[in-house]
Amino acid sequence: MNIVVCLKQVPDTTEVKIDPKTGTLIREGVPSIINPDDKNALEEALVLKEKTGAKVTIISMGPPQAQSALREAIAMGADEAILLSDRAFGGADTLATSNALAGALRKLDYDIIFAGRQAIDGDTAQVGPEIAEHLGIPQITYVEKVEVKEEILRVQRAWEDGYEVIEVKTPVLLTAIKELNQPRYMNMKDIFKAYNKEVKIWSAADIDVDKSLLGLGGSPTKVKKSSTKEPKGQGESVNLPAKEAAAYAASKLKEKHYI
Amino acid sequence: MNIADYKGVWVFAEQRDGKLQKVALELLGKGRDLADKLGVELTALLLGNDVDNIAKELVAYGADKVVYANSPLLQHFNTDGYTKVICDLVTELKPEAILVGASFIGRDLGPRVAARLHTGLTADCTGLDIDPETKHLQMTRPAFGGNLMATIECSSNRPQMSTVRPGVFEKLSKDQDRKGEIQKISADLAEKDIRTKVVEVVKACKDCIDIGEAKIIVAGGRGIGSKEGFDVLQELAATLDGTIAGSRAAIDNGWLDKSCQVGQTGKTVRPNLYIACGISGAIQHLAGMQESDYIIAINKDADSSIMKVADLGIVGDYQKVIPEMIAQITTLKEEK
Numbered sequence: 048m049n050i051v052v053c054l055k056q057v058p059d060t061t062e063v064k065i066d067p068k069t070g071t072l073i074r075e076g077v078p079s080i081i082n083p084d085d086k087n088a089l090e091e092a093l094v095l096k097e098k099t100g101a102k103v104t105i106i107s108m109g110p111p112q113a114q115s116a117l118r119e120a121i122a123m124g125a126d127e128a129i130l131l132s133d134r135a136f137g138g139a140d141t142l143a144t145s146n147a148l149a150g151a152l153r154k155l156d157y158d159i160i161f162a163g164r165q166a167i168d169g170d171t172a173q174v175g176p177e178i179a180e181h182l183g184i185p186q187i188t189y190v191e192k193v194e195v196k197e198e199i200l201r202v203q204r205a206w207e208d209g210y211e212v213i214e215v216k217t218p219v220l221l222t223a224i225k226e227l228n229q230p231r232y233m234n235m236k237d238i239f240k241a242y243n244k245e246v247k248i249w250s251a252a253d254i255d256v257d258k259s260l261l262g263l264g265g266s267p268t269k270v271k272k273s274s275t276k277e278p279k280g281q282g283e284s285v286n287l288p289a290k291e292a293a294a295y296a297a298s299k300l301k302e303k304h305y306i
Numbered sequence: 307m308n309i310a311d312y313k314g315v316w317v318f319a320e321q322r323d324g325k326l327q328k329v330a331l332e333l334l335g336k337g338r339d340l341a342d343k344l345g346v347e348l349t350a351l352l353l354g355n356d357v358d359n360i361a362k363e364l365v366a367y368g369a370d371k372v373v374y375a376n377s378p379l380l381q382h383f384n385t386d387g388y389t390k391v392i393c394d395l396v397t398e399l400k401p402e403a404i405l406v407g408a409s410f411i412g413r414d415l416g417p418r419v420a421a422r423l424h425t426g427l428t429a430d431c432t433g434l435d436i437d438p439e440t441k442h443l444q445m446t447r448p449a450f451g452g453n454l455m456a457t458i459e460c461s462s463n464r465p466q467m468s469t470v471r472p473g474v475f476e477k478l479s480k481d482q483d484r485k486g487e488i489q490k491i492s493a494d495l496a497e498k499d500i501r502t503k504v505v506e507v508v509k510a511c512k513d514c515i516d517i518g519e520a521k522i523i524v525a526g527g528r529g530i531g532s533k534e535g536f537d538v539l540q541e542l543a544a545t546l547d548g549t550i551a552g553s554r555a556a557i558d559n560g561w562l563d564k565s566c567q568v569g570q571t572g573k574t575v576r577p578n579l580y581i582a583c584g585i586s587g588a589i590q591h592l593a594g595m596q597e598s599d600y601i602i603a604i605n606k607d608a609d610s611s612i613m614k615v616a617d618l619g620i621v622g623d624y625q626k627v628i629p630e631m632i633a634q635i636t637t638l639k640e641e642k
Contacts, residue, residue, distance in 0.1 A: 060450050141417065142426060167452060170570070171429035173417035176385075180421035185501040186385055188414040201505070206376060206410050207573075209518075210567060212506035267426030267463040271444070273456040282601070284619040286608065292620045293630030299618055301638050303600060305522065305546065305579050 048217075049100035049194075050092045050153055052125070053148055053162040053178065054085040056109055056116035060167045081116045084163025086225035090230040091193055092161050093124045099195065101158075102126050102154050106151050108136055108144060114246045117299060122233035122241040135251035137261030141169075145177030147261055150254035152182060155250075158217040159200070172222070179220035187213055191226040312402040312464035315341040318392075318415075319352040319364055319372075320407050322383070326360045328519065329407030331367050331477035333470055336434055338368040339403055339477060340443070343436040347371055349401065351494070353382035353388055365486030368478045372486060373399070377493035379500060382507075383411050386500045389418045391493045396423060400452050401465050403443050405434070408469035416469045426460035428468040434456075434475075442466070448570075448593055473574040474597065510565070517566055522579045523598075524546030525568055527583020527591070529553035529605065529624065536561055538628045539583055545632050545639075551575070553591045569594035583624040587612030604628070 057075045092103045105120045107113055108131040117128035129151060136147050152160065163171035172188070179186035191210065192203035197215045203210050205224060216254075231232070234242075251261055259265055285292050300306045317333040319326065334350060341348035350369035352361055354376065361372045375391045392415070396404070404419075406412040408430045420427035433446030433455075443466040445458045460466040517523060524543040526536055536550065543550045550563040554569055567573055570590035580598035585591060587603070587610055595601070596615045603616035604624045613619040620627055 058450075063450055083397060140426065141429075142421065142424070145421060169429075170449070171417075173415045173420070173427055173429055176414060176417035177421040180389075180418050186414070186418065187502065189410055209508045209510040211504050211508065214503045214505055215501060222516075267424075267461050268428055268458050271457045271459045273449070273454050275454060281614070282617040282623065284608065284613060285623040289622055289626035290630050292622055293627050293634050296618060296620060296627075296631055297634035297638055299602075300579070300635065301548075301580075305600075306635055306638055 048095070048158045049098050049104070049155045049156040050095060050101045050159045050161060051104045051106060051152060052089045052120070053160065053175070054089060054107045054116060054120060054164045055082045055107050055163070056080070056083045056105045056107065056113040057166050057168040070168045079112070079116070081119060082163050082184070083225065084165060084223055086163070086230040087225055087227045088161035088221075089120055089123060089125065089165050090228045091223060092159075093231065095159070095193070095195060095230065096124065104129065104155060106131065106148060106155075108132070108139075108147055111248070117246045118241045119233060121240045121244050121261050123231055124234070124237055127247070128195070128244070129247045129249055131249050131254070133250040135258065138266065139261065140266035140268045141171050141173040141177060142267055143261055143263075143265035145174050146256055146265060147251075147254065148174065149181035150256035151179045151249060152178065154254065159197070160184075160218070160220040162220065162222050164222040166187075173183060175220060175222040182218075182220070184218045184220055185215050186220045186222070187215060188222040190221045190223050193221065193227070307462075307464060309462070309464045313402045314401045315344065315399040316349045316351050316400075316404045316465070317369070318404065318406040319350040319360065320409060320411055321352065321357055321360055324354065324357050324360070326363055327407065327409065329409060329470070329472040330364075332472065332475040333405045333407060334364065334368040336470070336475040338402065340434060340436055341370075343636055344402075344441060346402070349373055351375075351392065351395065351404075353380045353391055353600045358490070361488045361490070363480075365481050365484050365488070366480045368484070370486050374487045374488060374490045375493040376490060377495050379495045379497065380493055382504060383415075384500050384502055384504070385414055385418055386502065387493075387495050388415050389422060389494060390499055391496075392419050393422045394494065396465060403466045403468075404468045404485070406467070408471050408593050410467045416467065421466065421469050425465060425467060426465040431468045431470050432467050432474045434468065434470070434471070439613075443468070443630070453527065454494065471574050473576050495553045498604045506550045517546045517549055517551045517568065517575055518573050520549035520551075520575065520577050522546050523551045523568070523575060523595075524548050524583065525551040525553065525585060525595070526556050526561070526583045526624075527553035527585030527588070528559075530556065531584070533561045535584075535625075538625065540634075542581070542628050542632055546579070548577075548579070553585045554586070582612050582616070583628065585612050586610045587615065
């Protein structure tokens, strides 16, 4: 069995802070990490590798420094890694990104494609399903459990208020959520392997995709403007003994007809 | 593509088990505003099996027209069937914009449809408007975990698509006298079109109250310290006829069920009253609750972020303040 995991290197948004003076994002010193949902996707691929002897290939798109995320994936146990890196891919929205990744996937063998549900720097959850559409294969999103019975998968798909169990034949694309598993740490043996392993770099010339579908030019959506969110007007603050503070709060609730 | 060929605003009317979802009504409310600004029709797109009563409801909530695709294969949501039916209808009828709720259905269906139609999709929007000059849809969404708001356009492709966060827009009031055209069609769909098979459906918590629907919410976070700490919050919620909820920390610690999570990775709520107890106010949490009408924060730290969005900030220990509040509220209720 061949499994391909789509993975993205992202800034750790929990570390992103706003400069209170300029109102802009402070990006310096923010660590880059493997996107959390993608790490769950990778973990599940590695679990299936242990069970079935599947080959696990990682693909990613990003600047050359994203190689470090791919080396981390190898150090966790992945077999191969491919990074799509080319200025021609730059400025891509989700559709252009999915066109590039689907182009790379067409050159690979796959029975299961895993992706994270969404990346923490964009939270769109769109690239996975868009890849599945370009490849013409079924998708199951919000995956929290996977069982493989030869070419049939039994997949537990989360809902807001429960879950459903879905059966599907490979090839299929699955998007992982954090409930799926607990990602492993890198292991010593594979860390050494990761140093020696080549991360293949593919440019736009290496995939058979019309250039008009890639990068900024292939992106139907464009960011027109961005701004930091304004906090709403300052409310009132009370620092009183508990009894008095509670009485004040209760009087406010009455005034506003909540009681 | 000649974008002038595309006219009208569509709203995906999400239903589950024959029940119209609240987000669909919110989309109709916003869709009405956008359609009026453009001077075009507002169409609700309904997929299901024998849901004629929902079609009428959509008109009462603001739709000029309902395109209702009926098939037993559309009874339960499935990506393949829903995508095929929607894409076929879009190709035939050419709407200029499609709004889809950013639910677990919409976020599965939206990108699949957008990719098939080769158009742009903006995820999880919290603001929508029309540019008065170009008439392009202006889609605003949070990025970088809510640290940044981005306004996005899809100026040269049609339809312009967005998934819209539930709980952000307001529905219109129901008007049974509104007139609208219901166009029922039988969906061109065969079993072979659907490659997934649902073998089991499990509802996790039947008794759970949907916090997205709650008018009054009492929420707790890391500062509550333990599962038992939530008892007094529950009591306050009961006193106010409200619902309990929590921040990510409360859910990750196992103090509350995941369905009760407010924030970027949980639910967006906009109740009339939100009481935040022991919640410091991570940006991801604020993104999910700051549209609430009136916010009270109870926190030991006067400088915490939650205090900046609160209408009333109480600096203090929830264990002392809340029992007093319960007593005071009970007294005020008895005076009535």
